[in-house]
Amino acid sequence: MRKILLSILGILLIVISIFAARQIINNKKRPKSRVERSVKTVFVDTVQNKTVPIVIESNGNLLAKRRVELYSEVQGVLKSSYKLFKTGQRFKRGQSLLRIDDSEYYSSVKAQKSNFYNLLASTIPDLNLDFPEIAPKWQDYLNQVSVDKALPSLPEMASDKENYFINGRGIISNYHTIKNLENRLSKYNIRAPFDGILTQALVNEGTLVRNGQKLGEFIDPSIYELEVAISKTYGYLLKEGGQVTLSNLEGTQKWTGDVVRINGRVNPETQTVSAFIEVKSEDLKEGMYLNASLMAKEESEAIEIPRKLMLDNNEVFVVKDSLLAVQKVNPVYFSEKKVVLKGLADGTVLLSEPVPGAYPGMLVRIAEIENATDSTSTETKKGSAP
Structure with a gap:
């Protein structure tokens, strides 16, 4: 009997424990969950x-x-000139840039002229006979010949007989030899x-x-050219005569130039087309690094936005009913920082600043421009789920 009573009490204790546990579970109140909902503040522009x-x-x-690389075509010792041959020295057209000692060569030229004079003098008596x-014509020419001056041009031949006679005496061949020597003599004095x-x-x-030795470089500082490389994608937009805005790296100075030449060949390595811009200014110096803005064409019914707002697959974020959405656009030109695009209707609300972690359907709040101080600022609101 004792074992039976203990067994019955054990079973009753188990049943009461199960019943009590169920009552406790059923009577426990579930707390309502709280969900944080983040609403980011965004900056927008209305498309126009x-x-x-x-x-x-x-x-x-x-x-x-206009630039000239100076090379010597003769040999000799460089002599002093009207102005020093130094970097930064200015010269007028025709002034002597440098002079090479020509005393030895000049003497040989004078000797050739003297021989030519004697040849002419010996020919005059035969012409008189x-x-x-035609003898007076050649006598006048003989009187013009001087060993200290450049040889004058030969008289015109009046007939074939005269031509044969003068050629037979070697006058014409001697004349051209001396003119060649005179031409070489002029190379001892290089002029601007x-x-x-x-x-x-x-x-x-x-x-x-x-x-053959290089002596220096001489330029005209009144007119310059800037060669710029344009991607072949936009090469068709370039036109000769188009105006170009040039600026220095700091952006503190600006000049206006003109497109004067466009290369008809695409560089096979860089796939670019070279355009040459002519510009005149006293403020410019050779070697300056300039930025160029070429006005290529005008695109109607389009807008310009920063490239950072463009998404993959030619899409942008727009705001519809406080939610972000993506919309397909048609970009027509990309620059380093901007993109010109079409495909957005007037009045479309477009993001003007990127939103970190943005996705379609994201809940946003449009910032009030007058109160906006930081384009990346966000605001978080808390609320309870229904």
Whole structure:
């Protein structure tokens, strides 16, 4: 009996425990869950389509349009000239840039002229006998010949007989030999081909100059050219005569130039087309690095936005009923920082600043411009779930 009673009490205790546990579970109140909902503040612009000028940005180094590299075609010692042959020295057109000692060569030229004079003098008596009608003409020419001056041009031949006679005496061949010597003699004195400035001087007075040696560089500082490389994608937009805005790296100075030439060949390595911009200004110097803004064309019914707002697959974020949505657009031109696009209707609310972690359907609040101080600021609201 004792075992039976203990068994019955054990079973009753288990049943009461189960019943009590169920009562406790059923009577327990469930707390309502609280969900944090983040609403980011965004900055927007209202789309207003208009005509957008497409400006191609590029840069390059400035070079003088008229420049001469000076080389010696003769050999000799460099002599002092009217002005020192030094970098930064300015010369007028026709002024002597440098002079090479020509005393030895000049003496040989004078000797050749003297021989030519004697040849003419010995020919005059024969002309008086055989061609008395043309003898005075050659006598006048003989009187013009001087060993200290450039040889004058030969008289015109009046007939074939005169030509044969003069050629037979070797006068014409001697004349051309001397003219060739005179031409070489002029190379000892290099003159400025235009008003300009010496930008490089590689020799000094007293230096032995050799044939083919580079002496320096001479430029015209009044007109420059800027070569810029434009992607072949936009090469068709370039037109000769188009105006270009140039600026220095700091953006503190601006100049206006013109597109004067466009290369007809695409660089196979960079796939770019070279355009040459002509610009004139006293403030410019050769070698300056300039930025160029080429006005290529105008695109109607378009807008311009920062490139950072463009998504993959040519999409942008717009705001509809306080929710973000993506919309397909048609970009027509990309620059380094901007993109010109079409496909957005007037009045569309477009994000003006990127939103970190943005996704379609995201709940947002449009910032009030007058109170906005930071384009990346966010605001979080808390609420209870229904």
